[in-house]
Amino acid sequence: xxxxxxxxxxxxxxxxxxxxxxxxxxxNIEVHPGEVFGFLGPNGSGKSTTMGMLLGLIAPxxxxxxxxxxxxxxxxxxxxxxxxxxxxxxGFYPYLSGRxxxxxxxxxxxxxxxxxxxxxxxxxxxxxxxxxxxxxYSLGMKQRxxxxxxxxxxxxxxxxxxxxxxxxxxxxxxxRELITGLGQQGKTVFLNSHLLHEVQQVCGxxxxxxxxxxxxxxPVKELLNRGDCLQIRATQPDKAVxxxxxxxxxxxxxxxxxxxxLEVKTELASRxxxxxxxxxxxxxxxxxxxxxxEDLFLELTGEDAK
Amino acid sequence: MMxxxxxxxxxxxxxxxxxILVVVMVVYFAIILFATYGVVSSPPERMSPEIIAQIRxxxxxxxxxxxxxxxxxxxxxxxxxxxxxSSIGNEYGxxxxxxxxxxxxxxxxxxxSKLISLIFYALIGLVLALVTGFVLVLIIANMLDPVTWDFLxxxxxxxxxxxxxxxxxxxxxxxxxxxxxxxxxxxxxxxxGGGLGFYFIEAILVTIFNQSGGWxxxxxxxxxxxxxxxxxxxxxxxxGPFGSSGDPPSVLHASITLAIYCVVLTGASLAMFExxxxxxx
Numbered sequence: 001x002x003x004x005x006x007x008x009x010x011x012x013x014x015x016x017x018x019x020x021x022x023x024x025x026x027x028n029i030e031v032h033p034g035e036v037f038g039f040l041g042p043n044g045s046g047k048s049t050t051m052g053m054l055l056g057l058i059a060p061x062x063x064x065x066x067x068x069x070x071x072x073x074x075x076x077x078x079x080x081x082x083x084x085x086x087x088x089x090x091g092f093y094p095y096l097s098g099r100x101x102x103x104x105x106x107x108x109x110x111x112x113x114x115x116x117x118x119x120x121x122x123x124x125x126x127x128x129x130x131x132x133x134x135x136x137y138s139l140g141m142k143q144r145x146x147x148x149x150x151x152x153x154x155x156x157x158x159x160x161x162x163x164x165x166x167x168x169x170x171x172x173x174x175x176r177e178l179i180t181g182l183g184q185q186g187k188t189v190f191l192n193s194h195l196l197h198e199v200q201q202v203c204g205x206x207x208x209x210x211x212x213x214x215x216x217x218x219p220v221k222e223l224l225n226r227g228d229c230l231q232i233r234a235t236q237p238d239k240a241v242x243x244x245x246x247x248x249x250x251x252x253x254x255x256x257x258x259x260x261x262l263e264v265k266t267e268l269a270s271r272x273x274x275x276x277x278x279x280x281x282x283x284x285x286x287x288x289x290x291x292x293x294e295d296l297f298l299e300l301t302g303e304d305a306k
Numbered sequence: 307m308m309x310x311x312x313x314x315x316x317x318x319x320x321x322x323x324x325x326i327l328v329v330v331m332v333v334y335f336a337i338i339l340f341a342t343y344g345v346v347s348s349p350p351e352r353m354s355p356e357i358i359a360q361i362r363x364x365x366x367x368x369x370x371x372x373x374x375x376x377x378x379x380x381x382x383x384x385x386x387x388x389x390x391x392s393s394i395g396n397e398y399g400x401x402x403x404x405x406x407x408x409x410x411x412x413x414x415x416x417x418x419s420k421l422i423s424l425i426f427y428a429l430i431g432l433v434l435a436l437v438t439g440f441v442l443v444l445i446i447a448n449m450l451d452p453v454t455w456d457f458l459x460x461x462x463x464x465x466x467x468x469x470x471x472x473x474x475x476x477x478x479x480x481x482x483x484x485x486x487x488x489x490x491x492x493x494x495x496x497x498x499g500g501g502l503g504f505y506f507i508e509a510i511l512v513t514i515f516n517q518s519g520g521w522x523x524x525x526x527x528x529x530x531x532x533x534x535x536x537x538x539x540x541x542x543x544x545x546g547p548f549g550s551s552g553d554p555p556s557v558l559h560a561s562i563t564l565a566i567y568c569v570v571l572t573g574a575s576l577a578m579f580e581x582x583x584x585x586x587x
Contacts, residue, residue, distance in 0.1 A: 049585075052583070052584070052585065055404075055407075055408040056407070056408070056411050057404060057407055057408060057583065057584040057585075058583040058584065058585065059581075059583060076411035076412075077410065077411040077412055079411070080408060080409055080410065080411040083408075085408045087401075087404045087405070087408060091400065091401035091402050091403075091404050091405040092400065092401075092402060092405070093317060093400060093402055094400065095320065095321055095322060096317070096320060100320065104313050104316065104317065105405060105409065107309055107312060107313045107316070108309050108310055108313045108406060108409060108410065109409050110309055149405065
C-alpha cells in the first residue's frame with residue numbers, strides 16, 4: 001500500500017521482534033499534520049520501541065513506517081532533518097554545560113544559530129542555569145534540556161517521550177502549555193506519556209496500545225464521549241437499583257455510594273425517569289457520565305495506568 | 307561528517323579525562339626516565355659495566371630517541387585504549403548515542419567520525435609524548451654529559467620522521483580493536499577490558515609460542531605486538547609487558563598484517579553498528 005503523503009506518520013503492520021519476544025505486533029497508526037497525538041500504553045507495551053523505529057534507532061522486523069510520506073528505511077536522514085525528539089532525559093554529556101550540550105547538538109545538526117539556542121533555553125526556563133554542568137541538573141532540569149534539544153531545530157514534527165517526567169506540578173503545567181502551543185503553531189506532536197490526565201488535556205487524538213498492538217485509536221472526544229453511561233441519584237437508591245436491574249434495555253447497573261451508574265444510551269434518559277417514577281422513585285440528579293481517558297485506558301488494557 | 311568530527315574533537319578537549327590521561331603520560335615518562343637515570347648514576351654492584359653503558363647510552367642522544375619513541379608507544383597504547391573505550395562506550399552509558407543518531411541517521415558517519423577524531427587525538431598525544439620525553443631526556447642527558455648534536459643531519463631527521471609515522475601507525479590496530487570491543491559490548495568497560503585484555507594476554511601468548519618452537523612459534527608473526535616491534539624501536543626498559551616478542555617479522559609483513567587488523571576490525575565495527583538496534587530505555 002503506497003504511503004499517503006498527507007500523513008505525518010503512517011505505520012502499517014509495523015512489527016518488531018526481539019528474539020522470541022514480539023515488542024510491537026502489526027501496529028497500525030496514523031498521525032495527521034498539526035495534531036497533538038497521544039501514544040498510550042502500559043509499561044512494556046511497545047511505546048518506546050515504536051518511537052525507536054520512527055527515529056531509525058530500531059529496525060522493524062516487518063511492516064512499514066512512513067514519516068512525511070517517506071519510508072524510514074530509505075529516507076531516514078531526510079526525515080530526521082524535520083524531526084525533533086526527546087527520547088529520554090539523560091542523553092547528554094554530564095561534563096558539558098546545558099548550553100554546551102545544545103551547542104554540540106546544534107553543531108552536528110547544522111543551521112542552528114546561537115540566538116536559537118538562547119530562545120529554546122528561555123522557552124524551557126533554563127537560561128539562568130545554562131552554564132552549569134549537566135551532571136549538576138535535577139531530573140526536572142534534565143527533562144527541560146531534553147525538550148529544548150527537541151525544539152532546537154524548530155522541527156515540523158516533535159516526538160516527546162514522557163516530557164513531564166520529573167517535573168513539579170508547575171513545571172508540568174508549563175510543558176502542557178508548551179505542547180499545546182506547539183500544536184497551535186501547526187507543528188505535529190507525538191506524545192508518549194503515562195499521565196493520562198495530561199494526555200487528555202493536550203491531545204486531539206490518541207492511540208492506546210497493549211502488548212504491541214493498537215487496541216483503540218481516534219479523536220479523544222469521540223473515544224470518551226461514547227454516550228452509553230448515565231449517572232443518577234434517586235430518592236430510594238436500593239429500590240432504584242432493583243427496579244433498573246430488571247430492565248433488559250439497560251446494559252448494567254452499578255452502585256457507587258449514592259450514585260447509580262447505568263450502561264444505557266443517553267437518549268433513553270426519559271425512559272429511565274419514567275420507569276423509576278412508576279415505582280414512586282424520583283430522580284434527584286441525572287447526567288451523562290463523562291468517561292475519562294483513564295477509564296478508557298483501564299477498560300482497554302486491564303492495567304493500572306501508573 | 308566534518309560537523310561530527312569537529313563535535314567529537316570539541317567534546318574530547320572539554321573532557322577532564324583527556325587531560326588526566328595527559329598528566330598520566332607525563333608522570334609515566336618522568337618515572338621511567340628518572341628511574342633509569344637513578345640506575346645509571348648509582349648502579350647496583352652486581353650490574354656489569356656493559357649493561358650500565360647500554361643503559362647510559364639509552365639516555366643520551368642519539369640513543370635516547372629510541373627510548374623516547376618506545377616509551378611513548380608503550381604508554382600511549384595503554385592510554386589510547388582507555389580514551390577510545392570511554393569515548394565510544396560512554397555514548398551508550400549516557401544515552402547520548404540516541405541524541406546523535408536520532409539527528410543524523412547515517413550510522414557509518416558516527417563510527418568513522420569517532421575513529422578519525424580518536425586518531426587525531428592519538429597524533430596529538432604522540433606529539434605531546436615526544437615533546438615530554440625529549441625535554442626530560444635533555445635534562446637527564448645534560449646531567450650525565452654535555453649534549454652534542456653533531457649526529458643530526460637531514461638523513462637522521464628523515465629517519466626520525468619515519469619512526470614517528472610508524473609509531474602513530476602502530477597505535478591504529480589498538481584503536482580499531484578497542485573500538486570494536488566497545489561497540490560489541492556497548493560500554494566503556496567492554497572496550498577497556500577487550501583492549502587491555504588483548505594487549506596483555508597477547509604478550510603472554512607470544513612468550514609461550516616463542517618458547518614452544520615448531521609451528522606454534524610461527525603464530526606471533528600474525529599477532530599485533532610482534533609486528534609493532536618490527537616497526538618501532540624497542541628500548542631496554544620498554545619492550546612488551548612480558549619481555550621481548552622474539553625475532554620480529556619484516557617491515558613489509560608487519561605493516562600489511564597491522565593494516566589488515568585495522569581494516570577487519572573497523573569493518574566489523576561498522577557492520578555491527580549498522581545492523582544493531584539502539585534500544586531505548
